[in-house]
Amino acid sequence: MADLAPQGRFNPWPATIFVILCVLAVLFLLPTVGVLLSSVKTTRDISMGDLWSLPASLYLGNFAEVLGNPAVHRYFLNTVLVTLPATAVSITLGALAGYVFAKLPFRGSNALFLIIVAGMFFPPQVILVPLFRMFNGMGLIDTLWPVIIVHSALGLPICALMMRNFFATVPNALREAAIMEGASEWQVLTRVVLPLSLPALAVLATLQFTWIWNDFLWPLIFTQSDDKRTIMIGIVNLKGQYSVAWGVQGALSLVASLPTLLVFLFFQRFFIKGMTMGAVKG
Amino acid sequence: MEQHNRFWRVVLLAAPLGVFGIFVLWPLFSSFYYSLTDWNGFDPNYSFVGFDNFAKIASDRLFLQAAINTAIWMVAAIVLPTTLGLALALLLDSRVLGARVFKSIFYLPICLSAVIVGQIWIWIYQADWGLLNTIITEVTGEKYKYAWLAKPDTALWSVIVAWSWQQTGLAMVIYLAGLTAIPGDLLEVCEIEGATPWQRFRRVVLPLLAPSTVVVVALSVINSLKGFDILYIMTGGGPFNSSDTLAMHMYNESFKKYLMGYGAAISVVLFLIAMAIIGLYFRQLRKVDRIYG
Numbered sequence: 001m002a003d004l005a006p007q008g009r010f011n012p013w014p015a016t017i018f019v020i021l022c023v024l025a026v027l028f029l030l031p032t033v034g035v036l037l038s039s040v041k042t043t044r045d046i047s048m049g050d051l052w053s054l055p056a057s058l059y060l061g062n063f064a065e066v067l068g069n070p071a072v073h074r075y076f077l078n079t080v081l082v083t084l085p086a087t088a089v090s091i092t093l094g095a096l097a098g099y100v101f102a103k104l105p106f107r108g109s110n111a112l113f114l115i116i117v118a119g120m121f122f123p124p125q126v127i128l129v130p131l132f133r134m135f136n137g138m139g140l141i142d143t144l145w146p147v148i149i150v151h152s153a154l155g156l157p158i159c160a161l162m163m164r165n166f167f168a169t170v171p172n173a174l175r176e177a178a179i180m181e182g183a184s185e186w187q188v189l190t191r192v193v194l195p196l197s198l199p200a201l202a203v204l205a206t207l208q209f210t211w212i213w214n215d216f217l218w219p220l221i222f223t224q225s226d227d228k229r230t231i232m233i234g235i236v237n238l239k240g241q242y243s244v245a246w247g248v249q250g251a252l253s254l255v256a257s258l259p260t261l262l263v264f265l266f267f268q269r270f271f272i273k274g275m276t277m278g279a280v281k282g
Numbered sequence: 283m284e285q286h287n288r289f290w291r292v293v294l295l296a297a298p299l300g301v302f303g304i305f306v307l308w309p310l311f312s313s314f315y316y317s318l319t320d321w322n323g324f325d326p327n328y329s330f331v332g333f334d335n336f337a338k339i340a341s342d343r344l345f346l347q348a349a350i351n352t353a354i355w356m357v358a359a360i361v362l363p364t365t366l367g368l369a370l371a372l373l374l375d376s377r378v379l380g381a382r383v384f385k386s387i388f389y390l391p392i393c394l395s396a397v398i399v400g401q402i403w404i405w406i407y408q409a410d411w412g413l414l415n416t417i418i419t420e421v422t423g424e425k426y427k428y429a430w431l432a433k434p435d436t437a438l439w440s441v442i443v444a445w446s447w448q449q450t451g452l453a454m455v456i457y458l459a460g461l462t463a464i465p466g467d468l469l470e471v472c473e474i475e476g477a478t479p480w481q482r483f484r485r486v487v488l489p490l491l492a493p494s495t496v497v498v499v500a501l502s503v504i505n506s507l508k509g510f511d512i513l514y515i516m517t518g519g520g521p522f523n524s525s526d527t528l529a530m531h532m533y534n535e536s537f538k539k540y541l542m543g544y545g546a547a548i549s550v551v552l553f554l555i556a557m558a559i560i561g562l563y564f565r566q567l568r569k570v571d572r573i574y575g
Binding site for chain 1: 287290293294297298309313324378380384388395396402406411413452511532537542545549550559560
């Protein structure tokens with residue numbers, strides 16, 4: 001929309017658009033900035049209506065409080081214990097299924113693939129009650145296991161989709177040549193195809209890590225005691241303890257988001273690619 | 283060779299299909315089964331009640347309220363993040379200075395947890411020192427104190443706005459991807475033929491973005507159906523169930539009141555709605571594919 005004015009004359013469009021975008025960007029950033037500000041202010045300052053101004057000096061007491069709280073350590077550890085295995089398992093399962101759908105299709109494999117991909121779109125509430133009963137029967141309620149298992153299973157649709165689409169771009173001749181040389185299908189997958197698929201694996205790792213880390217529903221349903229809670233539930237629990245300690249809540253939000261924020265900053269390219277790929281191809 | 287292939291299909295698919303079958307498909311089907319029972323969540327015994335739960339849905343005032351709210355949420359989800367995302371994509375597509383930084387800013391909320399987003403917006407709506415009331419006070423010059431989330435009139439919309447803030451970035455990237463697919467010479471032709479910017483947008487760009495629009499709208503609708511976390515954090519469905527959605531209502535009935543059979547019945551309804559939307563989505567996607575190939 002920018003290149004409308006005829007050549008040679010002053011073109012006001014780029015500057016206008018830039019200004020509009022700046023205004024929107026400030027509006028968009030405000031909520032996040034509010035949290036940042038609150039985390040370095042004392043609760044007294046905030047409740048006196050001084051949240052939205054720049055602080056004269058940094059107050060680090062909120063962070064000290066959060067990082068010194070043993071409950072926060074526990075929540076963090078639990079979240080890591082859920083996120084890392086569930087991310088790894090869901091991607092592994094997705095790679096296995098994606099390989100068959102891309103390289104060893106069979107009659108009905110497209111329909112099967114569609115069923116799996118459709119799993120991405122359903123509200124998780126649909127399977128809540130039966131899963132609760134199932135894990136209750138297994139005696140796994142109030143452990144981290146159901147959370148890990150369910151995330152592994154629910155990650156399969158996006159992982160299978162993305163891996164299939166990526167594997168489809170790897171030439172079949174490569175696989176045939178390797179099999180001629182006496183490689184097994186397993187070796188083709190692990191030694192030939194997967195090493196070529198690092199970009200797709202990176203996309204999935206960032207997406208899955210972020211989603212599982214940020215998840216709220218599954219740990220809410222499957223865990224009960226405080227030392228089994230993940231960080232996102234922990235934040236809600238601690239809200240009682242720090243009910244009007246807004247600054248501590250701000251610091252807590254920031255600390256809890258730090259891993260996903262870092263992933264976003266460093267792997268943004270993969271992240272955006274995954275979001276658009278998953279969305280468009282779905 | 284065929285035998286070799288069959289062997290490897292079984293070996294490679296066993297784990298993914300096993301996990302998906304046991305922990306996704308099986309629960310999906312047993313939801314239908316439990317929806318016909320009065321299971322209470324901890325008692326191993328339960329009895330069959332036929333379609334009683336569904337009859338109860340028909341007369342449940344709270345369900346109706348939740349269904350209406352879900353419909354409102356869906357319409358808002360189509361309008362708010364979609365139009366805002368499209369506008370941002372169009373602005374950014376002009377290769378403006380710092381486009382990458384802008385993109386990151388608009389996209390950042392997507393990587394935040396709904397819990398954090400909810401927390402942030404609770405502060406914006408906070409009655410005493412929240413940003414919204416602070417701004418209104420500044421503008422009008424009168425001390426303004428309104429508890430946005432605690433009033434039945436504004437609770438639902440306040441949550442929807444917060445949710446849209448997070449979703450806009452997603453719509454934006456999908457539209458940006460769609461915009462890069464529009465050939466530049468086509469736009470040049472528009473200019474040579476003397477089309478106004480509005481005509482160019484309305485007659486050329488927007489129709490060519492149809493595939494992206496289908497995806498954005500479908501995603502927004504589906505995500506609005508999933509909308510639970512942020513609602514749980516911000517209002518919990520309150521006050522007086524004024525911001526309840528179907529997903530929230532299902533959770534409350536199952537895990538607050540321990541009416542798991544009834545909760546399963548609600549989830550069956552939720553499933554059917556999701557199914558209808560997904561069916562519509564795939565059909566539209568195919569139609570768009572046929573036209574724009």
